Amino acid sequence: MKNSTMLFAIAIFVLVVGGFVFVNGKNGVTANVVSNDAQVVQGQMQQVVLSQNGYNYKDATAQAGKPISLSADSSVGGCLRSVSFNIEGKRYSKYLRTSEDTLELPALPKGTYNFACSMGMGYGKLIVQ
Ligand SMILES: [Cu+2]
Numbered sequence: 001m002k003n004s005t006m007l008f009a010i011a012i013f014v015l016v017v018g019g020f021v022f023v024n025g026k027n028g029v030t031a032n033v034v035s036n037d038a039q040v041v042q043g044q045m046q047q048v049v050l051s052q053n054g055y056n057y058k059d060a061t062a063q064a065g066k067p068i069s070l071s072a073d074s075s076v077g078g079c080l081r082s083v084s085f086n087i088e089g090k091r092y093s094k095y096l097r098t099s100e101d102t103l104e105l106p107a108l109p110k111g112t113y114n115f116a117c118s119m120g121m122g123y124g125k126l127i128v129q
Contacts, residue, residue, distance in 0.1 A: 044107075045069050050083065050096075050124065052076045057115070057124025064128050068105040072096040082118040085126075093118055 050072040051058040057080065062068050072081055076096070083103055084093040094103040095118075113126040 047071065048126070049073050049099075050076055052080055052122075056122050059125045059127055061127045061129060062108070064110045065107050067107050068126075070096075070103040070105060071099055071101060073099055079119050080117045080122045083115060084118045085113060085115045087113060 044066050046063055046066045046068055048060050048062050048068050048070050050060055050070065052075045057076070060070075070083065072083065081097065082093070082095040084091065085103075085105065086092075087105070087108070092103060092105055094101065096103060108128045110128050113128065114123065115126060116123050
């Protein structure tokens, strides 16, 4: 009885650790792909830094036709660090825990792109020129 309980616990442990490694592995692959992309398009990638303005974000600007690496400076607090874009039906969302964390956006045509914190409380505009 004790042994089977132990076995069950070990099986759960293996599943949880296995799942964790699997998730990490997936993240690892994504990170590799992103860094490979960054190397390929290094000169074309533009950095955009978000700041907070009251309960919302300050308007941010970017150039059209260049992929965007978006980060948030230290003025951005709480759930506003979790940034969410909906561009042509595709969702781009990331929790930018530190100023080193980036959300990658594809090259965009000119226009104004609204975004929000993931809870939809704070809003911002990315103006692509
Ligand atoms: Cu929020």
